[in-house]
Amino acid sequence: MNVRLRIDNREVEVPEGATLLEAARALGIAIPTLCHAEGLPPSTSCMVCVVKVKGRDALVPSCAVRAEDGMEVESETEEVAAARKAAVELLLSDHVGDCVAPCHALCPARMEIPRMLRQIAAGAYADAIATVKRDIALPATLGRICPAPCEKGCRRAARDAAVSICLLKRFVADVDLESSAPYRPACAPPSGKKVAIAGAGPAGLAAAYHLLQAGHACTLFDALGEPGGMLRRKIEPGRLPPAVLDAEIARVTELGAQFVPGTRAGADVPLAELRGRFDAVLIAAGELPAEAFEALGLPFGPRGILADKKTFATPESGVFAAGGVLRPLRMAVRAVADGKEAARSIDRFLTGRYSMAHDERFSTHIGKLREGEIDAFMTGASPAPRVVPAGDGMTPEEAAADAARCLRCDCRKQHDCALRHLADACGARAHRYKIERRAFAQLRRPGVIYEPGKCILCGICIAIAEEAREPLGLTFVGRGFNVRVGVPLNAGLAEALTKVADRCVRACPTAALAYDAD
Known part of the structure; x- marks a missing residue:
């Protein structure tokens, strides 16, 4: 027997016993969930799937309420949106974790530093350079001249000394430059759009590097006879060998960038002319005198x-x-970061997706560690001291040793965390509700890590373990605000999850349960 109802003024027919969530999905209406998992009983702990049912005073969780004949349901009212946002913010108030590591947050180019370090430690240099060059167009250059603002955020300094992030970036970039098959990013098919870039310094080169990957043709105009800008004019050859700079610039021109020397935008070619010949123009000519402006x-x-x-x-x-x-910029890495972000905006403009809004991702941060919390971070890191290279740059052995000192502060599911995605979607604030945060902690079993501070008490892992008849499994322990997911009898995680660890990791809506190697 079926029932008929209306959701957002659209009629749908579903089998008797179906939930409102299932009915909405039958219509292609996306209702967010965090504590719902297919095949498991509803727990209604997160309350982000609430909807409005006509005739009922309170909002109801769509994952648990059955569809009834003649129901009229609304899933996108202001009341519903406000309730979902409040539910997410309540979950975030008790969240202990960094969406991105402090070093990542302090990198002007927002490179995924911990991922690079793990890849270097594993000897996966091809993967490491791909991680680096996703965000940094000139890593061998910056690895020699960057003052490493990222290292100021490295938590390892609280124990002994920061990881040598900048030297490690240089190491993997140099390995790539010397490779017979250097990294070459995939480029989209030609878009038919053309971009003029006035200035072939770090910002202009970085912009061209990213725009070319998006399929847009780029022509770099510069007053000098060769590209490089301030990198060539202001950095001593002893710090930045011209051969290194030339090799990295070649990686950009190999993607198809054209270079027009001895040409200044404004003075030699009017901006109006460039605007007429090209679909977009980027001014990246470095610091200029007033008459040039x-x-x-x-x-x-x-x-x-x-x-x-x-x-x-x-x-x-x-x-x-x-x-x-x-x-005025004091660091070339900021110019490279500018070029990357400007390229992103230009791409959106050229493809009709441009707006003045800038969609920064939601992030939470643990902040200053409490006494003893550094010990939890040290659990999976090498205890060795910071490596001091014996020569100019690091050897593979030195690089592996220093990279292994990384504390893995980043979230293991930063790109897949359902809580983060939902916080983005509803514009949630991380600290709207202020409570004393829980202590940071980690539990491990081979290949899997559990961070209680990221757990939203959805109960999915408990239900999965119970369904699989794990000998111990997981359970809720504690009372009131101190409730958490734990292992019965104070046993270890390895004893709790002997059969379904992988399934629990995949089902966890946050990074409370995650693969240790991710």
Whole structure:
């Protein structure tokens, strides 16, 4: 027997006994869930799947309420959205974990540093350079001149000394430059769009590198006779050998970038002409005198061209600015980061997805560690001291030893965490509800790690273990605000999950249960 109901003014017929969540999915309506797992009984612990049923005063959890004939349901009202956001923020108030590691957060280019370190420690250099060059176009160059702001966030310094992140980035970049088959990113099919880049310094080169991968043709104009900008003019050859810079620039031109030397935007070729010949223009010419800004015809202030700080868009449609033309820069890595983000905005503009909004991902942070918490982080890290290279740069053995010192502060599911995705979607704030946070802790079994501070008490892992008849399994322990998922009889995680560890990891909506090697 079937029942008929309406959800968001759309009629649907489902078998008797189906839930409102199942009925919504039959219509293609996406209702978020965190504590729901197919085939397991509903727990209604997260309350992010609530909907409004006509005639009922309170919102109801769609995962548990059965569809009834004649029901009228709304899934996207302001009341529903506010309730879901509040539910997510309540879960976040008790969340202990970093979405991204402190080193990652402090890297201007937002490179996934812990992932690179794990790959280097494993000798997976091809994977490591792919991780690096996803965000940094000139890693061998920056590895020699960057002051390493990322290392200021390295928690390992609380025990002895920070991991040598910058040297390790240089190591894997040098390995790649010397390789007979160096890394070459995949490029999308040609889009038919053309971008003029005024300035072939770090910002312009980085922008070209990322735009070419998106399929857009790039032409770099520069006043100098060869690309490199301030990297060639201001860095001593002893710190940055020209051969290294040339090799990295070649990686950009090999993707199809064209270079026009001895040409200044504004002075030698008017901005209006570039705008007419190209679909978008990026001004990345470094620090300029006032007369150069005037020649460009763009509004500028005491520090540089006026542009949106997040999208890099100027008031002139289709014209963007990045790097030293916006404000004086002391670090080349910031120019490279600008180029990457400007390329992203230009790509969105060229593909019709552009808006002045900048979608930064939601992130939570543990903050300052309490006494003793560094010990929990040290559990899976090498206890060895920081490596001091014997020569110029690291050997493979030195690189592996120092990379193994990483504490793995990053979330093992930062790209797949359902809680993070939902926080993004509803615009949640991490600390709307302020409570004293739990202590950071980790439990391990071979291949799997459990971090109680990331657990939202959905009970999915408990139900899976019970269904599989694990000898011990998992259970809720404690009372009130101190409830957590634990192992009965204070046994270890290896004893608790002898059959279904993989299934529990895959089903966990956060990184409370995760693969240790991810």
